[in-house]
Each structure stands twice: as structure tokens, then as C-alpha cells.
Amino acid sequence: MSALNVHDLNTLLQLSVAFNAACIAAFKLGQFGKIAETTINTNSRILHKVSAIASMAITGLNSLEQVKELHVNTAIKEIADKYNRILAEIEKKNKLCESVVAEKYTPLYIAGLSSFCALFGTISLFFILFSKSSEHLAFQIFICLSFLYVLLFIAIKTYLNTRLHKRLEKAKGHKREQAESKSCKLSKLLSVKAALISCICFLALSILVKLLIQKWLPTFTVAYFWAALIEYASAFLSFSSLIVYVVVTYLYNLRRVSFINAYFKPMEEAIKECKEAKEELDTYLKVANKLSVKAES
């Protein structure tokens, strides 16, 4: 290690960046799994409402057979067509929901990856604590710091997210709807904020390590080189991680937006349309009833 060349240095940096990127990606994908789960729970509630409306629609359709005998006109057929279309839409959405439920289990693989990263960090920490070889010290510190950086990032992001959710919980009615619509944007901003804070903390930690090495290992002449390397690497790592993070976040948000577009919006429209059709049918039948009853001696 003392004969460190440019090739070794590059390998070291690439390994660290890959490690960091893997941790962040694992974290983000794990987070998606959590959101998918929440989404599925919300879907269940929506589906419950939809099935109630659908059952009303079916009752309405059954009654159409009776009404047809009383008053046959195009209005009834139009309403029946509308109902059929909505029911088909609901059925399609049900299938999509089933596929999302299957997707819920994907984060299990991600959890495996996260565990691997955690194990990797722990082993590094173990080496730092028990290794007698000063030659490996810098490399081990470097790896450990990467691990700490990810932990720091997760902790800060979790804290910021918790704070956001508490605010959301406090908001009520219309304000809550507004807050929820903003939460998607805020979530992205919070992630960037967390990444920046993590970078700053990480840099500060790197400088501290450098100073400690300078103070306690003055005889170890190579330490200055290592300290410089750590400083450089940490900056590089933070920067590259941020890029990786932004890319992952972007892809993740794209996935989430497409999910919302594919599921929630058409579902909401279907529910709205179904309710309107039900009201229309009720009004029609009411009028039909009112006009029809007569008495004859």
C-alpha cells in the first residue's frame, strides 16, 4: 500500500463511489417499496368505495330491465352504456392494482442489497478497530467514512421526512389537500437538502480525521499523503454521490408520477363519472315513476 500508484488510487475511488451509489440506490428503492405499500393501502380504500358504487351501478342496471318495459328510450341505453364502460374501467384498474401488489415484494431484493452494504461497512469498522497495520488505516477509514456518510444521509432524510409528515398530519381539510399536493415536490427538495447537509458533514468529518492523523501520527510521513487523499476522495465521493442520487431520484420520481397517472387519475375520473351516472339514473327513474302511476275504475 505504501507503493500506492495512480491505478490503485483510481480503483479505490471507483470502489467507494460504487459502494456509495449502491447504498443510495438501495435506500431510494427501499423507500419506493414503502411508498408502493402505502399506495396499495390507499388503493384498497378506493377500491372499496368503487366496489360500493359498482354494486349500485349493477342494481341500477338490473332495474333497467324493468324500466325498459316501462319507458324505452335512448336515454336509458346511454346510461347503461356509460355504466358498462365504467365497470370495464374499474375491472382494468383492479388488474393493475394486482400487478402493483406483486411489485410490493421487489424491495425484498433491495433489502438484501442494503444488508450487504451494511455488512460491508461493519467489516470495515471492525478492521479499523482491530487492525494493527497502519498501512491499511487510511483505506479502512475511507471505507468507514463512506458508510457513515450513507447513514448520515439516511438519518437526516428520515428526520426531515418525519417533520414533513408531522406538518401534514397537523394540516386539515383544504389545507391538508394543498399540503399533500406539495409534498411530492417537497420530498425532492428535502432529498437534495439532506444530500447537501450530508456532504457538508462528511467534509467536516474528513477534515477532522485529517487533523487527527496529523496530530497523533506526526512520525508517519505517509499520513499527510493519506490525509490529502481522504480530503480529495471525500469531496469527489460526495460530488459523485450527489449526481448518482439526483439521477436515482429523478428516475424514481418519473416512476412514481407514471404510477399515479396510470392508476389514480383514471380511477378518480371513473368514480366521478360513475356517481354522475348514478345520479342521472336516479333522476330519470324518479321522473319515470312520477309520471306513470294512475288509477282506473
Next chain:
Amino acid sequence: MDATLKDYREAVEFLAKNRVDNLIFNAGDEHAQIIFQNIFKNCEGKIRLLAGNLQNEVTKSAAYLDALKGFLQRDGSKLEVMLDNFARFSKQGEVEVFKVLLEYRDKVAIKSTDTKFYVTKVTEGGAEEKVPVHFCTGNAMYRLEIDTRTRSARCNFNDKSFVEDLNTLFDEDTKKGREIAWNEVLP
């Protein structure tokens, strides 16, 4: 009781208790019982009942009879019954409902009528046909039976204007109706 019927009962109870203006559909004896039970349970004042001869699966059921008793026991309750098919009444048939009515004879009036209440059926060919109906009204609640064989009906627990229309038809005909003596319906 199966789950569907339980759900139906809960839904009807909710609509009746909260006087919700919502059109509901009804077919079969069990569903008819549920609607009648809720009309009897939630109505105050007068109930008008246009029926065939009150000898059927619904009127002989314990649930129907209990609900009817519950209504008649309340202060201020009154029941006007008009039978449009009394000619087919038989003392040898089910007369339980008349025994209940006899208990509250001060609150009950039973008449027979020759008038036929109907809705106009327009067939797909465009021809008009008169379909006999039966109904029950109370406060703003009604159950209009448009197929006396399958007990297909539509109901609403808060449709004041439609109930008023039915009541007007009923009251006009009551004047012409023949009062039925108790000895005509009970052995």
C-alpha cells in the same frame, strides 16, 4: 341471513333512519319484508297500503307482523288498507295479519276497491300496456310494487311530492271503496 341480504338490510335501515332521498330497488319476498319493516318502524302518523288481499309470503312472516304491531302500538298511528283483489280472499288462507289488525281495530280501516292502479308499460314495439301496481306510503316514504308476481318494486324514504301524488290517488279512491267487516276476513 346471507351477506348480501345483511348488506341490503343495513343499507335500507340507514336510508330509512336518515330519511335519505335515494331511489332503491327491491325484488323478492325477503327484500320486500325489509322495506316494509323499515316503513313501519320509521313512519309516524298514517300509513296507506294498497294491496291485493294481504294473503302472501310477506304478510304472513313474523318480521312483517312484528313491525306492523310495533307501528300500531305507537301513539297517533293509523293504517288505511285498500284491497284491490278481495274477491280472491279466502278465510281458509293466511289470516294472521288480519288478527293483528283486529287487535288495533280503532286505528285500522280496511276497504275493498274495484279500481286498478297501474303504470303504463311501453313495449319495444311502441304499444302501451297497463301494468297493475300496489304501494305503501307513510310520511315521505313509499314502496311502489310494479310487478306483483316477482315483487319488483322501487322505494324511497324521502320523496314527498311522489308520496303526495300517490296519497291523492289513494284518498280519492278510498271514498268510493267498500268497507270490509271483520267477520269477512276472520273465521
